Amino acid sequence: MSVATIATRIEIKNVTPDVSSAMSALHEAALAAARAADIEPELLQLIKIRASQINGCSLSLDQNTQDARAMGESEQRIREVRAWRNSKLFTYRERAALSLTEAITLVFAGQVPNEVYAEAERLFEETQLAALIWAATVINAHNRIAITTRLEGSGAPPKAAFR
Known part of the structure; x- marks a missing residue:
């Protein structure tokens, strides 16, 4: 069985830099709102991991699990995010945020x-709810964006892709 090569499509940041900048600003504003609302950074990572799992975004999933590990998140909790409903490792707040x-x-x-x-x-x-x-x-x-432009298979460095 051969592995198909996933080719990068449009380089969206280069083609539409103003929109890409606006998206980056939105991302930063959302992070700032979460910090201002005292949302735990670890909880934000769980949210990013779960959404990326559902969407099948390998680039974001890889980046966000790496970020979670760097924050001290356990391998077991990272693995069990996909099955959080059946895991005893998540708090009520985490469960509500994941749901x-x-x-x-x-x-x-x-x-x-x-x-x-x-x-x-x-x-x-x-x-906090607004930030979530x-x-x-x-x-x-x-x-x-990453899935549509196939950034997830490009091997691009983490800062080159949307997260």
Whole structure:
């Protein structure tokens, strides 16, 4: 069996630098909102990992698991993010954030369920909830750009791709 080469498509940052800069600014603004709301950086990494798993974005998944490890996240928790519902390793807050992330990522399958939103709203302050929604939205946008332009197979250095 041969491994297919995944060719990079458009170099979107070079073709549309203004939009790419705006996306980077949105990413930075979402991170700043999360910091201001006292969202744990480790929780943001779990959100990024889970959305990237669902979307099948290997580049973002690789980068975000590396970042999680650098923050001290355990290999076991990183592995179990995919099965967080069946794992005892995640707190109620993490579970609520992961559930909300999944609902946002899979929004095409239906609306974000009221019970998912209500649980997140119960466990997070308003500014934190807003930051979580932005974090999940931004990583999904990054995933979609990377997948569409096939950045995930390019071997590009981490800073060259959207995250």
